[in-house]
Amino acid sequence: MKRNMIKSVVMITLAAGLLFSSCQKKSGKAASKKGPVTLTVWCWDPTFNIYAMNEAAKIYNRTNPDVKINVVETPWENLQQKLITSLSANQADTLPDIILCQDNAIQKNLMNYPKAFLPVDDKIDLSQFAKYKVGYGEMNGKKYSIPFDNGATCTFIRKDIVEKAGLKVEDFNNITWDRFYELGKIVKAKTGVAMVSYVGNDPDCVMIMLQSAGTWMFKEDGKPFIADNDVLKKAVTVYSKMIKDGICLTVPDWNAYVASVNNGTVASAINGCWMVGIISSVKDQAGAWSVVNTPKLSDVQGAVNYSSQGGSSWMVMANSKNPDVAMDFLNKTFAGSKELYDTILPSSGAIGTWGPAASSDAYSKPNAFFGNQKIYEDIIEYSKHIPQVKYGVFNYEARGAVGVAVSKIIQGTSIDTALQEAQKNLEFQMGY
Numbered sequence: 001m002k003r004n005m006i007k008s009v010v011m012i013t014l015a016a017g018l019l020f021s022s023c024q025k026k027s028g029k030a031a032s033k034k035g036p037v038t039l040t041v042w043c044w045d046p047t048f049n050i051y052a053m054n055e056a057a058k059i060y061n062r063t064n065p066d067v068k069i070n071v072v073e074t075p076w077e078n079l080q081q082k083l084i085t086s087l088s089a090n091q092a093d094t095l096p097d098i099i100l101c102q103d104n105a106i107q108k109n110l111m112n113y114p115k116a117f118l119p120v121d122d123k124i125d126l127s128q129f130a131k132y133k134v135g136y137g138e139m140n141g142k143k144y145s146i147p148f149d150n151g152a153t154c155t156f157i158r159k160d161i162v163e164k165a166g167l168k169v170e171d172f173n174n175i176t177w178d179r180f181y182e183l184g185k186i187v188k189a190k191t192g193v194a195m196v197s198y199v200g201n202d203p204d205c206v207m208i209m210l211q212s213a214g215t216w217m218f219k220e221d222g223k224p225f226i227a228d229n230d231v232l233k234k235a236v237t238v239y240s241k242m243i244k245d246g247i248c249l250t251v252p253d254w255n256a257y258v259a260s261v262n263n264g265t266v267a268s269a270i271n272g273c274w275m276v277g278i279i280s281s282v283k284d285q286a287g288a289w290s291v292v293n294t295p296k297l298s299d300v301q302g303a304v305n306y307s308s309q310g311g312s313s314w315m316v317m318a319n320s321k322n323p324d325v326a327m328d329f330l331n332k333t334f335a336g337s338k339e340l341y342d343t344i345l346p347s348s349g350a351i352g353t354w355g356p357a358a359s360s361d362a363y364s365k366p367n368a369f370f371g372n373q374k375i376y377e378d379i380i381e382y383s384k385h386i387p388q389v390k391y392g393v394f395n396y397e398a399r400g401a402v403g404v405a406v407s408k409i410i411q412g413t414s415i416d417t418a419l420q421e422a423q424k425n426l427e428f429q430m431g432y
Helices: 014-023 049-061 076-088 103-112 131-136 159-164 177-191 204-212 230-244 254-262 275-279 323-332 338-348 355-359 375-383 395-410 415-430
Strands: 037-043 067-073 098-102 153-158 196-199 248-251 268-272 289-292 312-316
Touching: 037 049, 037 076, 037 323, 049 067, 049 323, 049 338, 067 323, 076 098, 098 103, 103 131, 103 312, 103 395, 153 159, 153 275, 153 375, 159 177, 177 230, 196 204, 196 254, 196 268, 204 230, 204 268, 204 395, 230 248, 230 395, 230 415, 248 254, 254 275, 268 275, 289 375, 312 323, 338 355, 355 375, 395 415
Parallel strands: 037 067, 037 098, 196 248
Antiparallel strands: 098 312, 153 268, 153 289
């Protein structure tokens, strides 16, 4: 989720990864082990991820009472740092059996510590998950992650505000960013309300645009693709134009962003579907919100009205003393239980990407807060069409470089100059 996503900017050296790769012990199988088994899980957020894991444990324990799931609350920043420290020091025995990993860090961890995680594709049917999510955990023909929460983006529309401007929610579905800008001008002129907001130093909007176009900040060979990336230039142009013309409001931090959405400062929010919980927390706005898909860039071949922001996946550590039990547990819960998703959706808003969950009762129910729209069915459908991109090893660093570039562009620096500087800064960090 976003609130845990952008804060961790951690450099993992390839040298450390090679050291670990050469020293890591081969994991033994323990499926036939007799007696009680304890699986330790590291994840964060008591009301979301930890809650979901504990509910999964309850379901699994009905048929496997001797397996205890020991969930250790570990904030994402701490989890990633502990992971790096242990693997770099070849102390894998201090790690848990299962971790939750931010999707945009999976490739980095796999590339730097290729023997630290177990492939899961021979144990779990990943074909039932959204393809783009599965792709985050793929390396050298094997797949290492079990997708969890859905990061599909949505345009959350304040129905009451856009209607005051003489518009309808339907006007915002299946549109381009250029059309979104024009509609935003109408809303701004007639209501005085900005159309959307983002945290000023985070290039979230630009990243959403890039993924919806099926491209990213790196080439296939892993080299930076910023200065000569025409899609990125177009995304930055559209985003900076919206800011300069007051269609997009920039705010200083995440708390200010949430406030701008919840207090009616803006008429929409374009972000990951986990915003459902944040938006619906303001009970007196029930019925005032609707959900449509995401704008796409104009004149970009392959661009679609679907993207992703945030999300995480489960991974099994190679040091686990009970890897087969860990696989079986995940297979029968997050990859095999409609009941689990039925349970966690209403209570936490945890929207999965496991296809069969979409046919469950909880996903098909109209949502009263969103005007009885079947938003979960819609979001699951969105997730099926999200282009897959490779975040790469230096994703956080690339995001940071582009974020600085966007700030300079808004202040008057030319797009070409700012992106060239961003590429040079990223290349320096990558050792080029």
